[in-house]
Amino acid sequence: MNDPDPDRARPRRIRVAVVFGGRSSEHAVSCSTAASFLSAIDRQAYDVVPIGIAPDGRWVTVADDPEPLRLTASQTPRVDRDAPHVLVPTSTDDRTLIVVEPGELPRDLGEVDVVFPLLHGPFGEDGTIQGLFDLADIRYVGSGVAASAAMMDKHLMKVVLAGAGLPIGPYTVVTDKAWRRDRSRCLDAVASLGWPVFVKPARAGSSMGISKVNGPDELEQAVELxxxxxxxxxxxxxxxxxxxxxxxxxxxxxTAPRTSVVGEARVVANHEFYDFEAKYIAADDVELTTPADVPEEVSDLIRRYAAEAFDAAGCEGLARVDFFYTDGGEVILNEVNTMPGFTPTSMFPRMWAATGIGYAELIDELIELAMQRRMGLR
Structure with a gap:
């Protein structure tokens, strides 16, 4: 006998809130990641709720359309703060999103099962939004508060990795107080590293604000940037x-962390290093090779170090671990990214595709890991 309600027999699709944008300087990169995600996620398996965070921190509804979110040479995407406002749950017994519009009664957007936070940089990748989700016992993809915060801060990251016995390069830190109190001492500490050096914001990504400095005359300007x-x-x-x-x-x-084949990003034109434009705009200026052409024993060592770094930091879900393979044959760990670039052309999905896990399957894997996660302290 035919079931008069065929939908009744179907399992309910997992409801995924995709959160992107954010307050950091990587807002546009996050939107671009969301565009790729919305294009690839299996709509037969998941109900998708796109939620944008405007540059001022306002949570809003966003159309389920990837095209306005793509980052190109002629388009810099941005979440519109004037869209309907979204209120997120803050108690452990509520998964309901509420939409508020001027002059309208609040409306129920429904419950979500898991959040996929496609946020890069501070106020998203640094443990802040993870803490919000933990307060409400909401499952989410990726690392928790401590690992997200420590790996976002390049200084704390190096302390953790060095403490685990992993090889890192020489560095010094210029704090805000130190720079204002004794600038000359900060400059002397940098000079002791030799030239050139790379000056970076401690808690930013996507090569934002990074300068290659070839001598002392360029240093102060690079620090200020x-x-x-x-x-x-x-x-x-x-x-x-x-x-x-x-x-x-x-x-x-x-089971132990799984590692992909290794990949190489090589700048071939117009850039001194792998900067923001090379990563996201001028694709022809960069050559991405997966698998990287390195000796098998070097690949094996990098994969072992990557898994060790993941465990040492307490990461969950996913990470991309970056290394230098020096001219002298050394492997030096550069950094751990807890929410790496996630467009189909980004290195993280490219490396997994070469390992045998395609982009859509990678999304499935990460959602499954998040759904299996125990709530509370882990």
């Missing part, structure tokens, strides 16, 4: 070598 993004600045001694990356996925249950 980095301070536009973060009052805490890290300065790293230059390492001559190739930039090799490795993707990590959390293991299921009690």
């Amino acid at each position: 980095a301070r536009e993004h973060d009052p805490k600045v890290i300065v790293e001694g230059a390492i001559s070598g190739r930039e090799i990356e490795c993707g990590v996925l959390e293991g299921h249950g009690d």
Whole structure:
């Protein structure tokens, strides 16, 4: 006998809130990541609720259309703060999103099962939004508060990695107080690294605010540029070598982290290093090779270090771990990204595709890991 209500027998689709945009300087990059995600996620398996965070921090509804969110040479996407306002739950017994519009009664947007936070940089990738979700016992993709915060801060990250016995390069830190109290001492500390150096905001990504400094005359300006993004600045001694990356996925249950084949990003034109424009705009200026052409023993070592870094930091879900393979044959760990670029052409999904997990399947894996996660302290 035919069921008069065929929908009744179908399992309910997992409801995924995709959160993107945010207050950081990587707002447009986050939107671009969301565009790729919305294009690829399996609509037969998931109900998708796109939620944007405007640059001022306002949460709003966003049309389920990837095209306005793409980052191109002629389009810089931005979440519109004037869209209907979204209120997020803050108690452990509520998963309901509420939409508020001027002159209208609040309306129920429904419950969500899991959040996929496609946020890059401070106020999203740094443990802040993870803390909000933890307060309400909302499952989410990616690392928790502590790992997100420590890996976002390049200084704390190096302390954690060095403490785990992993190889890192030479660096010094310029805090806001130190810069204002004794600038000359900060400059002397940088000079002790030798030249050139790379000056970076301590808590930013996507190569925002980074400068290559070839001598002392360029240093103060580079520090001030980095301070536009973060009052805490890290300065790293230059390492001559190739930039090799490795993707990590959390293991299921009690299994060890899984690592992808390694990849290489090589600037071939118009850029001194792998900067923002090279990463997101001028694709022809960069050559991405997956798998990277390195000796098997080097690949194996990088993959082992990547898994060790993931565990040492307490990461969950996913990470991309970046290395230098020096001209002298050393492997030096550069940084851990807890929410790496996630467009189909980004290195993280490219490396996993070369390992045998395609983009849509990668989304499935990450949502499954988040759904399996125990709530509260872990």
